[in-house]
Amino acid sequence: SAVISQKPSRDICQRGTSLTIQCQVDSQVTMMFWYRQQPGQSLTLIATANQGSEATYESGFVIDKFPISRPNLTFSTLTVSNMSPEDSSIYLCSATGSGANVLTFGAGSRLTVL
Amino acid sequence: AQSVSQHNHHVILSEAASLELGCNYSYGGTVNLFWYVQYPGQHLQLLLKYFSGDPLVKGIKGFEAEFIKSKFSFNLRKPSVQWSDTAEYFCAVRHVSGTYKYIFGTGTRLKVLA
Numbered sequence: 001s002a003v004i005s006q007k008p009s010r011d012i013c014q015r016g017t018s019l020t021i022q023c024q025v026d027s028q029v030t031m032m033f034w035y036r037q038q039p040g041q042s043l044t045l046i047a048t049a050n051q052g053s054e055a056t057y058e059s060g061f062v063i064d065k066f067p068i069s070r071p072n073l074t075f076s077t078l079t080v081s082n083m084s085p086e087d088s089s090i091y092l093c094s095a096t097g098s099g100a101n102v103l104t105f106g107a108g109s110r111l112t113v114l
Numbered sequence: 115a116q117s118v119s120q121h122n123h124h125v126i127l128s129e130a131a132s133l134e135l136g137c138n139y140s141y142g143g144t145v146n147l148f149w150y151v152q153y154p155g156q157h158l159q160l161l162l163k164y165f166s167g168d169p170l171v172k173g174i175k176g177f178e179a180e181f182i183k184s185k186f187s188f189n190l191r192k193p194s195v196q197w198s199d200t201a202e203y204f205c206a207v208r209h210v211s212g213t214y215k216y217i218f219g220t221g222t223r224l225k226v227l228a
Contacts, residue, residue, distance in 0.1 A: 101165065102160055103206070
């Protein structure tokens with residue numbers, strides 16, 4: 001299965017700033033997703049990152065707050081904009097390969113907003 | 115809305131005890147079912163999956179799960195747990211149509227006492 005690398009692995013940010021998380025996959029994948037895992041909670045799907053077009057956002061998530069790019073089949077970024085302490089969470093990049101139908105995850109990016 | 119329910123949020127067992135973690139989903143269509151595990155300090159890993167065929171599936175490390183379509187359930191079992199099974203376990207459902215999204219349950223934190 002694909003190996004997914006995320007960076008940064010963790011960061012501490014100030015309220016009102018923005019942070020971009022990068023996700024690199026070691027092989028071409030069909031679908032890429034961004035999840036959020038808040039403390040003590042499950043994984044919540046933020047959006048599906050579509051190659052070369054706008055991401056598909058889930059209810060409660062908007063492009064202005066979480067802009068996503070996916071310029072090719074192996075790379076995506078998620079930006080958390082105008083951060084507040086409520087955005088403190090682990091952000092996970094995930095992907096499925098062609099025909100595999102199994103979701104593989106990166107190690108996550110732990111974000112703390114002060 | 116589609117959802118995945120895991121009824122046990124925290125489970126504490128002694129080594130050699132048997133384990134069963136419940137998972138129910140609310141979706142009438144065709145689904146793929148998964149159990150993921152997250153060991154302390156590690157990223158999410160696939161434990162086992164069900165796509166079709168024999169409803170009793172076996173995964174890594176002696177885990178198995180049974181798909182009962184009439185009950186919309188996919189419970190995880192292990193006859194004898196080990197200390198190294200201490201982890202958080204997530205059930206996930208993927209719709210085999212439309213957006214192909216993966217929906218996760220709230221997770222069960224298992225602690226095995228040596």
